[in-house]
Every structure is written in structure tokens, then in C-alpha cells.
Amino acid sequence: MGLKSIISTSHLSVAYGDKVAVEDVSLEFESREVSALIGPSGCGKSTFLRALNRMNDFLDDVRTSGQVIFHGQNIYDSKIDPVLVRRRIGMVFQKPNPFPKSIYENVAWAVRKFGFKENEVRERVEVALKGAALWAEVKDRLKSSAFELSGGQQQRLCIARAMALGPEVILMDEPCSALDPIATAKIEDLIAELKEQFCIIVVTHNMQQAERISDRTVFFLNGKVIESEATSHIFNRPREELTKNYLTGRFG
Amino acid sequence: MFAKKLHWKSLPLPVAGLASLIIAFLFLAFLLIHIFSEGAGGLSWSFFINFASRFPTKAGIYSALMGSLWLLALTALISIPVGIFSALYLEEIAAKNAFTNFIRGNIANLAGVPSIVYGLLGLALFVRILGFGSSLIAGACTLSLLILPVIIMASIESLRAVPRKLREAAFGVGASPMQVLFEHTLSQAIPGMITGVILALSRSLGETAPLITVGALAFAAFLPESMTDQFTSLSIQIFNWASRPQMEFQELAATAIIVILSITFMMNFVAMLLRWKLSSRKATS
Amino acid sequence: MGLTKLNLKAASAEGSSIGDPSLTSVDSHGVAAVHAYPQVSLARSWNSPSGNFVEQSLQYFLFACALSSVLTTFGIVFILLKEMSGFFSVVSVWEFFTGTQWFPLLSPARFGVLPLVSGTLMIALGSCLIAVPIGLLIAIFLSEYCPRGFRVILKSALELLAGIPTVVYGYLALTFVTPQLAKIFPQIEVFNALSACIVVGIMIIPTIASVTEDAIHSVPGYLRDAGYGLGMRRYQIVSSIVFPAAISGFVASIILGLSRAIGETMAVTLAAGASPKLTFNFFESIQTMTAFIVQVSQGDTPAGTIEYQSIFVVGFCLFIMTLGTNLIAQFVVRRIHHRI
Incomplete structure (x- = not known):
């Protein structure tokens, strides 16, 4: 039971117009594990990540083929409601994108929409903010605007927002790229804790970060998966020459 | 050698530019001075509460002002929802295909159709075919069609200004498309939309030609009581007075113009304040 | 910190129960709960978030509003052409476009x-x-x-x-x-x-x-x-x-x-x-x-x-x-x- 993959892709390809961004990717992701997707910019790692909860639906002229299996169902099946998928697969974006609402409302909005009563909502907001290690900093000003928070705090708020829904998978698209080193360290600590409960898939262009936070690393190049191994393995004894060249800074 | 020296050839362009600007504003100034000198004397309470009359001294704008307010309210009621909803569909829902492009291009073209052509549409469609007669509702429907393209284009513009990352955030927490639209995107776009709506409504207030074609009364000594009543409007009243040769009526026209310009300028001013506030808010966040 | 973690797990299990009442019976303490993903339906249906009646009818309503502008254009063209056909059955096109008296x-x-x-x-x-x-x-x-x-x-x-x-x-x-x-x-x-x-x-x-x-x-x-x-x-x-x-x-x-x-x-x-x-x-x-x-x-x-x-x-x-x-x-x- 414990080793069953929670979300997997099979021959997944994504193309924008004529340009193939992701080509024939088959991967499995397990719960209670952090997977890092690395690769040079434009290698398709972000597109792949966004394909996992159908966030590419909003881009023009995107074609997706192959399958993403979640709960035994292909989420690209025409019978699937993508909104239900996104409620179970949370997402944290490259730049913090809190709603233009209060700190409390940022986390509470979606929870309330799912039909929870207001006292349950309050409880969940608190749990999520504690889980995102933000509660101590904001508990006295829950009603003030989320924009008053620092960049790192905003990003943790976005993580809390995703967590409050109780998702099974959390996707993070370069969550630290807009943050300073101290805020980055806090997010990395947080990821290590969240791993106890969620399947976390992180896109990062920072190889040291991938090494620090992940259990498994997937190396993307030109839309294809070159290597997918345990992190310690890939960083110490990469199987592929390309991976080795990338990790040693020959290109990227 | 590098001392700053004004070259004589540098002068004509900015000077001519400034002069042109001054010409335009001088005209505006003359317009205001002329109208005030002609019409300010006629401003009195009785001017607002008297009906139109054959006798200049007894004439007022009561029915015209009320007609204009009725029209404004009905037009707002029709055009604001339809305009904003159209924009929501076109910008947020519609697939980017040929049909959507056709609708968009069509709206841009409708914005350039002269108002009198809308008047002809109103006359044939609302007054005759749908049998509204020359009523307030026929006039309001016509004015609504006339300002719809303006409202739609302004609304699309302000929807575009809503950052993409807000929509992503909302979809990311599992909001349904309509929840994203009405609870996140729209609430951010509304202040910008209001600017466009106010400007469009202020335009409808001054419209005269389409109301003449749908058969607004040139003379009405009664107040409209429902939207199926016949009506006159401030703009029609001004046209009517201005086209009479007697000096006294010309002065009445000037007085009515003071009223209509005050309302128009006020609406424009509010719209501009809103826009300034918005742009300064965007600069800080 | 330990307390926080426990609560979070509870939240997580509760979260999975959204739209699936049978899940409430699942043990919500600890590892097993997190891993025991029951079969849930992600299908679009009459009461799924983007398939429900309100959601669908709103979309059609907005589309209808957007059509108004197209109808306006057709209205203008239709009405002008209709009256024009009556006019040109009396007046010749040639006279209309070349005549110098109106x-x-x-x-x-x-x-x-x-x-x-x-x-x-x-x-x-x-x-x-x-x-x-x-x-x-x-x-x-x-x-x-x-x-x-x-x-x-x-x-x-x-x-x-x-x-x-x-x-x-x-x-x-x-x-x-x-x-x-x-x-x-x-x-x-x-x-x-x-x-x-x-x-x-x-x-x-x-x-x-x-x-x-x-x-x-x-x-x-x-x-x-x-x-x-x-x-x-x-x-x-x-x-x-x-x-x-x-x-x-x-x-x-x-x-x-x-x-x-x-x-x-x-x-x-x-x-x-x-x-x-x-x-x-x-x-x-x-x-x-x-x-x-x-x-x-x-x-x-x-x-x-x-x-x-x-x-x-x-x-x-x-x-x-x-x-x-x-x-x-x-x-x-x-x-x-x-x-x-």
C-alpha cells in the first residue's frame, strides 16, 4: 500500500502550436516524497508540472496527449471535471500570488466554497497557517491585506492556501525563485515538513536546492526525461552523460 | 564649445504645438464664456420646475430633465449588465476562434457607426416592429445599443489589466470557471469598468439625433410616468430652442446647455478621478 | 509543533472527504490515513463544480449577451436593406446615384x-x-x-x-x-x-x-x-x-x-x-x-x-x-x- 504511486503519467506530451514542450514522459510519483524536476530553462519541466493538474488548459493553442493517472482515472479524459482534479492537487506558483483579500480570506475563500461551516473554516485556516509556519507571524493581523506581507511570507501564505483544502499532491513551480536566501531557507524547511503528509513535486532551476530538499530528482532536457533517480544517486553517480554534464555546469 | 545654445530651428515645432493646444482650449474657453454670458441669467429655480412653453419667460426644463434622467436610468439598466457580461464572455470564456474574432471586430466596427444610424434601427425595430411606440423604453433601448460597444471595449480593457496570476491562483485552489470569473476577476476589473460605463452614459446623455429619429417629442408639458410613456429630453429641448430664431429661445438653450454640461462634466470628472486613483493604486501594489 | 502536525493530517483527511461522504470513516490519525486513498470520482456531472446547472447556464447567458452586438449589426443591415428594397422599387438606382437634385x-x-x-x-x-x-x-x-x-x-x-x-x-x-x-x-x-x-x-x-x-x-x-x-x-x-x-x-x-x-x-x-x-x-x-x-x-x-x-x-x-x-x-x- 505504502509504495503505490499516487499520481503517474504515461506517454504524456504537451505542445504549444508547433513546438513540442514535453515529449513522451512516463513517470510515477509517490506520496510522502519530494520529487524535484530540474533542467535548463525551456526544457519543459514547468509545462510538465502544470499538466499534472490541468493548469495548461488556460493557455491558448495547447495540445496534450498521453495520460495523467490520478485516483485510477485519466484526468485528461473528457468525462473529467478539471476543477475536481485541482481541488485534490494543489499548486504553488513561481511568484507569490495571494488574492487581493485579507490574510484570513486568502486561505478561507476556497475552504468556504467547499461547503465548510464558518467555525470549521476558521479551524482549517489556523491549522493551515500553522502548517505553513506562518501563524505566529500573522495571528494578530489576520484581517490586514495579504499584500502587506513580505514576499517570503506571501509565498508561505500561498502554500497554506493550497494546504487548507487537504490536497493529496502539492505542485510547486520554482517556489523560491522570487525570494531572498533567508525566505528560501524557510520554504525549504517547510517542504521538508510537509513531505510527511503530501506528495510534493517541485520544479527548480537551482541544483543545490534540488539536492537539499528532494528524495528523487528528474532531469529534463528538451522536453524529454533524461534521468529519474533517487537524488543521492543522481547527484553522486549520474547514469547519463548528459546529466553529468548539466550537473557539472557544462551547459544550462 | 559645448555650451548649451538654443538652435533657432528647434523652436517652430514646440511653439506650433503649444499654439495648437492653446487654440483648442481657447475654443473651449470661448464656448464656456459664451454659454454662460447668454444663459447664466436664465438659471433660476423656476427654470427647473417649469414645463416647456411658447412664452420664453415661462419656459423651463422640467419635463426634459426628467425625461433625460429616465433615459439615463433605463439605459444604464440595460446597457451595463449586457455590456459587462459580453465583455466577460469575449475576454474570459470564448475560445480564440474565428467566430470570437468576428464578434470582436464587429464590436469595433459598431463603435464607429454614426448614432443616427442607430436611431434608424431604433425607429424600425423598437418603435415599429416591436411596437414600443415613441416611448422612453424605445429611446433607452436605442441608446443602449449605441453605447454597448463602448462599454464592452472598456470592460475588455479593464479585464485585460487583471493580472493572469490572480486567475491562476483561483484556479489553483479549485475554483470553478464561473467562480473565478465572478468572485475574483470581475471584482478586480469593476473599478476600471465603472470608468468606461460613466463615460459611455455621459455620452448617451448628450445624444440627440437617435432620439429624434425614434420620435422623441419636441414639446412636452407633462412628466413621463412609466417607461411606455412618450418623452422629451434635455438634448432635444436644447436642439428645439436653438433652432428657433428668437433671441429669447436661444438664451433658454444656453441655460439648458449649462445644465447638461454641468452633468456631463461632472460625470467625466468622476470617471477621471476614478482612473487616476486606479493608476496610482496600480503603481503602489 | 507536534500538535500542529497532527491537526494538519486531520485536515488533510477531511479534505479528501470533500464530495465523498464515505471517506469520513477512514482513520484520520497518522500515516495510514494519508496513504489510504479510496477510489474517488473526478468525473464531471450535474453537481460537479464546473458541470453543474448554474455554472453551465451562466456560460450560455454570457454568450447570449455577447451575441447582442452581432444581432445589432444584423439588425442594422437587415432593416436598412428592407426599406431600401421598397425605395428602389419606385426610384431607379441610376437616378439615385447620379441625380443632382434632392x-x-x-x-x-x-x-x-x-x-x-x-x-x-x-x-x-x-x-x-x-x-x-x-x-x-x-x-x-x-x-x-x-x-x-x-x-x-x-x-x-x-x-x-x-x-x-x-x-x-x-x-x-x-x-x-x-x-x-x-x-x-x-x-x-x-x-x-x-x-x-x-x-x-x-x-x-x-x-x-x-x-x-x-x-x-x-x-x-x-x-x-x-x-x-x-x-x-x-x-x-x-x-x-x-x-x-x-x-x-x-x-x-x-x-x-x-x-x-x-x-x-x-x-x-x-x-x-x-x-x-x-x-x-x-x-x-x-x-x-x-x-x-x-x-x-x-x-x-x-x-x-x-x-x-x-x-x-x-x-x-x-x-x-x-x-x-x-x-x-x-x-x-x-x-x-x-x-x-
């Missing part, structure tokens, strides 16, 4: 549209002659010479000019411009094309200035830098780099201005009079196509009569002329976007 209300009636077209073109060209140089210079001044803070204020003030109701311009032409003109040109008639041209010209200055200014604004900075790098003076940069680069926007602004002037109604009705004649004397009274429609509409013309149909025919000509000029303007604007 007396629709006399008998025998004459339906030669040329006098109305010439009146309209006089106003359109005359007003552009006034508005184009002024509008262009204002655009250059605002974008190249004006201090930043003033620019916003001046642009808003120009918008005020554009926001004044056209009937007010008509009043002004009649009671202010014409009397002033009469001092210079004593032979001028009370209703004359010249004063209409002047006020319509003022009216379209904001259009020309703002469209041209947008075009100048979109000239990339590196082109300007190239000029400064060569030691050019600002007027040289404006005249030999910025203006040529923005020329299509300028042309488009002229066409848009023309289109507005063609469709302008109240100012010309009040100022230029109601005498349809084939003349190019700006001191005389003329009649434009728009003014004719107003003239007939003021009376109570029964539907089905030839006079009633005639305003739709003239309206159709007006529609085609403004549509044509607008399409050309759009085409020209699109070309700039391609080039830059």
Missing part, C-alpha cells in the same frame, strides 16, 4: 443623392483640414515636449472637448461662430458650411490627437536613441525618425476623424442648414446626409411612404461610408503593429 418632399419628388453626398464630403474634408494639422501638432507636443505631469492633465482636458454633446457644438456654431464669421465675410449666410466645418473640426481634434499620440508613443525608444547617438536635435528626431515611424497611426487618425465627421449630425443640422445643393461654396447653406434624416424624422412620416424609406436609403449610404473608412483605418493600424 427634393424628396416636393412633387414631383427628385431623388438624386449627390447633393447630400457633396454636402457631407464638404463638412468632412473641411473639418479635417482644420483638425488634422492642429491634432497632429498637439500629439507631437504632448508626447515629445510636454512635461510628464502636464500631459495627463492636458489629455484629460482634451477628453472634455470630446465629451461635449454635439448639439452644444451646433448651438455654438449658430450663435457664436457664424456671427464672428459674418464680421469677416459679410456675404456669409445664416446657415453655412464653414461654421459647421469649424465646430466639427474642433470636435474631432481629440480623436486625431489621441490616436496619433498613441502611435508616436509606440515608436520604440531605441530609434530615438539612434538619433541622439548621431547628435541630432530633437526637432530633427521628431521630423525624420519619430514621425515617419508613426505615420500609419497618423493616417489612421485622419481616416477615423473623417468617419466621425461624416456621421456627425446635430452640429451640421443646426449650423449648415437644410438646403441640399451641389455646391462647393462654404459660405452657403447646404444639407448633409445626416441632417436630411433629422429633417424627415422631425415630422411624423408614416411608415411605408417613400419619404420614410428615403431616410433608410440615405442611412444605408452613411453606414457604408463610415464602415468603409473604419475598416481602412483598422487595416492601417494593423499594419503598424506588424511593422514595429
Whole structure:
């Protein structure tokens, strides 16, 4: 039971117009594990990540083929409601994108929409903010605007927002790229804790970060998966020459 | 050698530019001075509460002002929802295909159709075919069609200004498309939309030609009581007075113009304040 | 910290129960709960978030609103064509387009549209002659010479000019411009094309200035830098780099201005009079196509009569002329976007 993959892709390809961004990717992701997707910019790692909860639906002229299996169902099946998928697969974006609402409302909005009563909502907001290690900093000003928070705090708020829904998978698209080193360290600590409960898939262009936070690393190049191994393995004894060249800074 | 020296050839362009600007504003100034000198004397309470009359001294704008307010309210009621909803569909829902492009291009073209052509549409469609007669509702429907393209284009513009990352955030927490639209995107776009709506409504207030074609009364000594009543409007009243040769009526026209310009300028001013506030808010966040 | 973790797990398990009540029985303490993902349905259905009735009907409702603009266009075209067919069953197309006399209300009636077209073109060209140089210079001044803070204020003030109701311009032409003109040109008639041209010209200055200014604004900075790098003076940069680069926007602004002037109604009705004649004397009274429609509409013309149909025919000509000029303007604007 414990080793069953929670979300997997099979021959997944994504193309924008004529340009193939992701080509024939088959991967499995397990719960209670952090997977890092690395690769040079434009290698398709972000597109792949966004394909996992159908966030590419909003881009023009995107074609997706192959399958993403979640709960035994292909989420690209025409019978699937993508909104239900996104409620179970949370997402944290490259730049913090809190709603233009209060700190409390940022986390509470979606929870309330799912039909929870207001006292349950309050409880969940608190749990999520504690889980995102933000509660101590904001508990006295829950009603003030989320924009008053620092960049790192905003990003943790976005993580809390995703967590409050109780998702099974959390996707993070370069969550630290807009943050300073101290805020980055806090997010990395947080990821290590969240791993106890969620399947976390992180896109990062920072190889040291991938090494620090992940259990498994997937190396993307030109839309294809070159290597997918345990992190310690890939960083110490990469199987592929390309991976080795990338990790040693020959290109990227 | 590098001392700053004004070259004589540098002068004509900015000077001519400034002069042109001054010409335009001088005209505006003359317009205001002329109208005030002609019409300010006629401003009195009785001017607002008297009906139109054959006798200049007894004439007022009561029915015209009320007609204009009725029209404004009905037009707002029709055009604001339809305009904003159209924009929501076109910008947020519609697939980017040929049909959507056709609708968009069509709206841009409708914005350039002269108002009198809308008047002809109103006359044939609302007054005759749908049998509204020359009523307030026929006039309001016509004015609504006339300002719809303006409202739609302004609304699309302000929807575009809503950052993409807000929509992503909302979809990311599992909001349904309509929840994203009405609870996140729209609430951010509304202040910008209001600017466009106010400007469009202020335009409808001054419209005269389409109301003449749908058969607004040139003379009405009664107040409209429902939207199926016949009506006159401030703009029609001004046209009517201005086209009479007697000096006294010309002065009445000037007085009515003071009223209509005050309302128009006020609406424009509010719209501009809103826009300034918005742009300064965007600069800080 | 331990407490927090426990609570979070509970939240997580509860979260999975959304839309699936059977899940409440799952043990919500610890690892097993997190891993025990029961089979849940992600299918779209009548009560799924984006499949439900409200969600779907809202979409159709918004689509219906967007269709209104298409229906308006079809409405305009249909109604104009319908009345036109009645008109041309009485009047020959040849007479209409080549006749030089327009007396629709006399008998025998004459339906030669040329006098109305010439009146309209006089106003359109005359007003552009006034508005184009002024509008262009204002655009250059605002974008190249004006201090930043003033620019916003001046642009808003120009918008005020554009926001004044056209009937007010008509009043002004009649009671202010014409009397002033009469001092210079004593032979001028009370209703004359010249004063209409002047006020319509003022009216379209904001259009020309703002469209041209947008075009100048979109000239990339590196082109300007190239000029400064060569030691050019600002007027040289404006005249030999910025203006040529923005020329299509300028042309488009002229066409848009023309289109507005063609469709302008109240100012010309009040100022230029109601005498349809084939003349190019700006001191005389003329009649434009728009003014004719107003003239007939003021009376109570029964539907089905030839006079009633005639305003739709003239309206159709007006529609085609403004549509044509607008399409050309759009085409020209699109070309700039391609080039830059």
C-alpha cells in the first residue's frame, strides 16, 4: 500500500502550436516524497508540472496527449471535471500570488466554497497557517491585506492556501525563485515538513536546492526525461552523460 | 564649445504645438464664456420646475430633465449588465476562434457607426416592429445599443489589466470557471469598468439625433410616468430652442446647455478621478 | 509543533472527504490515513463544480449577451436593406446615384443623392483640414515636449472637448461662430458650411490627437536613441525618425476623424442648414446626409411612404461610408503593429 504511486503519467506530451514542450514522459510519483524536476530553462519541466493538474488548459493553442493517472482515472479524459482534479492537487506558483483579500480570506475563500461551516473554516485556516509556519507571524493581523506581507511570507501564505483544502499532491513551480536566501531557507524547511503528509513535486532551476530538499530528482532536457533517480544517486553517480554534464555546469 | 545654445530651428515645432493646444482650449474657453454670458441669467429655480412653453419667460426644463434622467436610468439598466457580461464572455470564456474574432471586430466596427444610424434601427425595430411606440423604453433601448460597444471595449480593457496570476491562483485552489470569473476577476476589473460605463452614459446623455429619429417629442408639458410613456429630453429641448430664431429661445438653450454640461462634466470628472486613483493604486501594489 | 502536525493530517483527511461522504470513516490519525486513498470520482456531472446547472447556464447567458452586438449589426443591415428594397422599387438606382437634385418632399419628388453626398464630403474634408494639422501638432507636443505631469492633465482636458454633446457644438456654431464669421465675410449666410466645418473640426481634434499620440508613443525608444547617438536635435528626431515611424497611426487618425465627421449630425443640422445643393461654396447653406434624416424624422412620416424609406436609403449610404473608412483605418493600424 505504502509504495503505490499516487499520481503517474504515461506517454504524456504537451505542445504549444508547433513546438513540442514535453515529449513522451512516463513517470510515477509517490506520496510522502519530494520529487524535484530540474533542467535548463525551456526544457519543459514547468509545462510538465502544470499538466499534472490541468493548469495548461488556460493557455491558448495547447495540445496534450498521453495520460495523467490520478485516483485510477485519466484526468485528461473528457468525462473529467478539471476543477475536481485541482481541488485534490494543489499548486504553488513561481511568484507569490495571494488574492487581493485579507490574510484570513486568502486561505478561507476556497475552504468556504467547499461547503465548510464558518467555525470549521476558521479551524482549517489556523491549522493551515500553522502548517505553513506562518501563524505566529500573522495571528494578530489576520484581517490586514495579504499584500502587506513580505514576499517570503506571501509565498508561505500561498502554500497554506493550497494546504487548507487537504490536497493529496502539492505542485510547486520554482517556489523560491522570487525570494531572498533567508525566505528560501524557510520554504525549504517547510517542504521538508510537509513531505510527511503530501506528495510534493517541485520544479527548480537551482541544483543545490534540488539536492537539499528532494528524495528523487528528474532531469529534463528538451522536453524529454533524461534521468529519474533517487537524488543521492543522481547527484553522486549520474547514469547519463548528459546529466553529468548539466550537473557539472557544462551547459544550462 | 559645448555650451548649451538654443538652435533657432528647434523652436517652430514646440511653439506650433503649444499654439495648437492653446487654440483648442481657447475654443473651449470661448464656448464656456459664451454659454454662460447668454444663459447664466436664465438659471433660476423656476427654470427647473417649469414645463416647456411658447412664452420664453415661462419656459423651463422640467419635463426634459426628467425625461433625460429616465433615459439615463433605463439605459444604464440595460446597457451595463449586457455590456459587462459580453465583455466577460469575449475576454474570459470564448475560445480564440474565428467566430470570437468576428464578434470582436464587429464590436469595433459598431463603435464607429454614426448614432443616427442607430436611431434608424431604433425607429424600425423598437418603435415599429416591436411596437414600443415613441416611448422612453424605445429611446433607452436605442441608446443602449449605441453605447454597448463602448462599454464592452472598456470592460475588455479593464479585464485585460487583471493580472493572469490572480486567475491562476483561483484556479489553483479549485475554483470553478464561473467562480473565478465572478468572485475574483470581475471584482478586480469593476473599478476600471465603472470608468468606461460613466463615460459611455455621459455620452448617451448628450445624444440627440437617435432620439429624434425614434420620435422623441419636441414639446412636452407633462412628466413621463412609466417607461411606455412618450418623452422629451434635455438634448432635444436644447436642439428645439436653438433652432428657433428668437433671441429669447436661444438664451433658454444656453441655460439648458449649462445644465447638461454641468452633468456631463461632472460625470467625466468622476470617471477621471476614478482612473487616476486606479493608476496610482496600480503603481503602489 | 507536534500538535500542529497532527491537526494538519486531520485536515488533510477531511479534505479528501470533500464530495465523498464515505471517506469520513477512514482513520484520520497518522500515516495510514494519508496513504489510504479510496477510489474517488473526478468525473464531471450535474453537481460537479464546473458541470453543474448554474455554472453551465451562466456560460450560455454570457454568450447570449455577447451575441447582442452581432444581432445589432444584423439588425442594422437587415432593416436598412428592407426599406431600401421598397425605395428602389419606385426610384431607379441610376437616378439615385447620379441625380443632382434632392427634393424628396416636393412633387414631383427628385431623388438624386449627390447633393447630400457633396454636402457631407464638404463638412468632412473641411473639418479635417482644420483638425488634422492642429491634432497632429498637439500629439507631437504632448508626447515629445510636454512635461510628464502636464500631459495627463492636458489629455484629460482634451477628453472634455470630446465629451461635449454635439448639439452644444451646433448651438455654438449658430450663435457664436457664424456671427464672428459674418464680421469677416459679410456675404456669409445664416446657415453655412464653414461654421459647421469649424465646430466639427474642433470636435474631432481629440480623436486625431489621441490616436496619433498613441502611435508616436509606440515608436520604440531605441530609434530615438539612434538619433541622439548621431547628435541630432530633437526637432530633427521628431521630423525624420519619430514621425515617419508613426505615420500609419497618423493616417489612421485622419481616416477615423473623417468617419466621425461624416456621421456627425446635430452640429451640421443646426449650423449648415437644410438646403441640399451641389455646391462647393462654404459660405452657403447646404444639407448633409445626416441632417436630411433629422429633417424627415422631425415630422411624423408614416411608415411605408417613400419619404420614410428615403431616410433608410440615405442611412444605408452613411453606414457604408463610415464602415468603409473604419475598416481602412483598422487595416492601417494593423499594419503598424506588424511593422514595429
